[in-house]
Amino acid sequence: AQKITQTQPGMFVQEKEAVTLDCTYDTSDQSYGLFWYKQPSSGEMIFLIYQGSYDEQNATEGRYSLNFQKARKSANLVISASQLGDSAMYFCAMREGQGGFKTIFGAGTRLFVKA
Amino acid sequence: DTAVSQTPKYLVTQMGNDKSIKCEQNLGHDTMYWYKQDSKKFLKIMFSYNNKELIINETVPNRFSPKSPDKAHLNLHINSLELGDSAVYFCASSPSGQGLSYNSPLHFGNGTRLTVT
Numbered sequence: 001a002q003k004i005t006q007t008q009p010g011m012f013v014q015e016k017e018a019v020t021l022d023c024t025y026d027t028s029d030q031s032y033g034l035f036w037y038k039q040p041s042s043g044e045m046i047f048l049i050y051q052g053s054y055d056e057q058n059a060t061e062g063r064y065s066l067n068f069q070k071a072r073k074s075a076n077l078v079i080s081a082s083q084l085g086d087s088a089m090y091f092c093a094m095r096e097g098q099g100g101f102k103t104i105f106g107a108g109t110r111l112f113v114k115a
Numbered sequence: 116d117t118a119v120s121q122t123p124k125y126l127v128t129q130m131g132n133d134k135s136i137k138c139e140q141n142l143g144h145d146t147m148y149w150y151k152q153d154s155k156k157f158l159k160i161m162f163s164y165n166n167k168e169l170i171i172n173e174t175v176p177n178r179f180s181p182k183s184p185d186k187a188h189l190n191l192h193i194n195s196l197e198l199g200d201s202a203v204y205f206c207a208s209s210p211s212g213q214g215l216s217y218n219s220p221l222h223f224g225n226g227t228r229l230t231v232t
Contacts, residue, residue: 035220044226045205047221050220095217100211102160103160
């Protein structure tokens, strides 16, 4: 069965430093997409970054980058120059299956940015 | 110009009651979803609809009945509410995956916090 694992329930990082949030996934599909979402305390779900299973280069979006290691089935999120507003829950997710009608989520990592 | 809107935002009700949550998207997507986020923040897919057809039903009790009158709307009706139904319910939409492309993220509504007392 497909699965997403986020092993860090909580992380602390100093403002302006970089932080890596871990994500490993398990799938037997060749075609899939990996996503990271942010959920601030206000509750909305915000899409951050995407990596396709066939993409050879790591995705980047502003201060976010995705460290994709396909052989290890890992898709870690790197946030550079952390800001206080980055304090939130972060979810790793995978979209797979015929038609991509199912996206499953990891348990999330709560990130705390310290001033 | 809200992309995915769901109502109500809060729902407080007693055990045994029936309630509905409505969702609408104006993004032109052909796929809509319901997710349940429990008190530990775990997000679990409940249903997935594509062009009004049920595609995914993740062993949800049949007290939960989704309805999609058209591809822009997906409503969720819950019968005989139980304490364990208390959660935040998120509606989401996306284009369906095309060929080998799965690059479309989910667009979420702001969630409905359901509290069953």
